[in-house]
Amino acid sequence: MAMTPAGSARVFRVPGGAVELSEFFAPQRTSSTALPEPEPFLRNITRGVLEVLAGVREVDQLARWLTEEPYRKLVTRSNLAARARSARGVPAMRPVHAILSVHHSSPADGVVESVVIVQGPARTRAVALRLEGMDGRWRATSLALL
Structure with a gap:
């Protein structure tokens, strides 16, 4: 997990790119x-x-x-x-x-x-x-x- 330059959003490094923490908790398309x-x-x-x-x-x-x-x-x-x-x-x-x-x-x-x-x-x-x-x-x- 790392901080963005602004220091506000957490980013996870996953295979294929980085994903913001908010994307995990946002509504997921079905x-x-x-x-x-x-x-x-x-x-x-x-x-x-x-x-x-x-x-x-x-x-x-x-x-x-x-x-x-x-x-x-x-x-x-x-x-x-x-x-x-x-x-x-x-x-x-x-x-x-x-x-x-x-x-x-x-x-x-x-x-x-x-x-x-x-x-x-x-x-x-x-x-x-x-x-x-x-x-x-x-x-x-x-x-x-x-």
């Missing part, structure tokens, strides 16, 4: 062959997001399946939805949605881009997700509710 079929995950994460926005699920319950950026966006959006419900005096109620279709493709190994079409009582919406295989499981790295 190949599609080592991951489960993405469709059940896409359906479940979509239901979870809709429940968070309806106020019947805590966003922390989805934290393990989201990377930092989509997690923060979901926290912000759920807080806005909670304020809107409070201003109108509407209680949080479990949403009734039907998943009409799930479309997904894989632009690269360990990556899935998808659109989930969801029909609610008032309107039909689309949820766009990008999943990446990290540490042996799917994680949503991008999330948009349209």
